[in-house]
Amino acid sequence: MKKIVLLTAVLTFTAALFAEPAFSGYSGGKVNYAANEKSTEKYDPDLTLQAFFQGQFNFSQNMFGRLEFSIDTGDFLSKELFHKTPASFEIDELSLIIKSNSDTDANYFSIFMGTYDPIGSDIFLQRYFGIQPIASKITESWLGLAGSILYPHFGIGIADVKRLLNAPITLGGYAYINHEDKLYYVFNTDFRFACVYRYFTFDFAGGIGIPLSNNNQGQEVIAAIEKVYWHAGTTMLVGNNYTQSLFIQAGLFNAPFTKRNGTEISPDDIYLLFEPRFLLENAHVNLTAYSLPKDTADQLMFVQDTLGANLNIYGDTFSLGANRFTIGANFAFSFADKNFLDLKKPVELIKSGFNITMTPYLSTNFLSGELHTQVSVKFMKFATKRWYEAFTADIGFTAKL
Secondary structure: OHHHHHHHHHHHHHHHOOOOOEEEEEEEEEEEEEEOOOOOOOOOEEEEEEEEEEEEEEEEOOEEEEEEEEEEEOOOOOOOOOOOOOEEEEEEEEEEEEEEEOOOEEEEEEEEEEEOOOEOEOHHHHHHHOOOOOOOHHHOOOOHHHOOOOEOOEEEEEEEEEEEOOOOEEEEEEEEEEOOOOOOOEEEEEEEEEEEEOOEEEEEEEEEEEEOEEEEOOEEEEEEOOOEEEEEEEEEEEOOOOOOEEEEEEEEEEEEEEOOOEEOOOHHHEEEEEEEEEEEOOEEEEEEEEEOOHHHHOOOOOOOOOEEEEEEEEEEEEEEOOEEEEEEEEEEEEEOOOOHHHHHOHHHHHHOOOEEEEEEEEEEEEOOEEEEEEEEEEHHHHHOOOHHHHEEEEEEEEEEO
């Protein structure tokens, strides 16, 4: 509630400073049906909601603000249907951007709170180059910027991005403070480089985080640096959306470096995704191999586990009257709580258990937005007594405002 009040106050105050601000936005919501796997009862259906809102306020030609928030609720079908439903509310982005132009570049200076231009999402490339989305379809999420993130520019800070005018290149720098360390606030600085050519798209960011400790061996000091976090991530597309192509993502989030132990890298903090994409007349075939952090996998629609392979076959040229359809299916073979290092022992990996999932889906234009539906079938659940947990269903709707 405090976040909502603060957000409303900030937007009201900011809007009052400028005459007749223009607004554009995008929002959506998804309802998910599934059996509660944690329930000890014979059958306990769950109905949950995920929703997001993205908005841009254009105060003038060279000044604009952005807002994004998301909601993730608990079960609506609980015994307390007409009482409060637990839900998490997150402000994903609140930013103010000032644009200036020179003969060689367009400069964007930003003040932000939340997650800003995250690595892993293609939102940065869409904003500064105006391209169509290129991210993997299996990393789609209904939680806005909280979806597929290699590592977030998360916290309170500033950013400065230059879009060169004589070449499709963007350079950027970020400075921000967050609390990713359990004990201290962390000051982060990052560098970013991105380019978009006809058959090659590249986005890279990397930097360090310094915990702000004021205590060294029991003695108060101005600043003590016991360790440094470093992080990096990249997105690359060879080809484009209209050709055969190869999509690659790799990232590392907050690997600690200390003088005594050097760099300590956990495979659970490494993000890897390798996706060849094939275009066969009117059909798209994407084959994906991935190893993702658990927190990332839990946010996604088509990814159930942390390690696996996915085959996505779809067509987006079907039409019936005024309605245009995208029809497809995902086939996934995956392992829970595993990572790419477990591939060294394939026999043991298979013996530990695996999941096979099929997810047919459909989307079409509806009213002033787009309607999405899908059903997932987890085949390995049929071999258990709780076979009814094999089925989940989603229906969602997105619209521009």
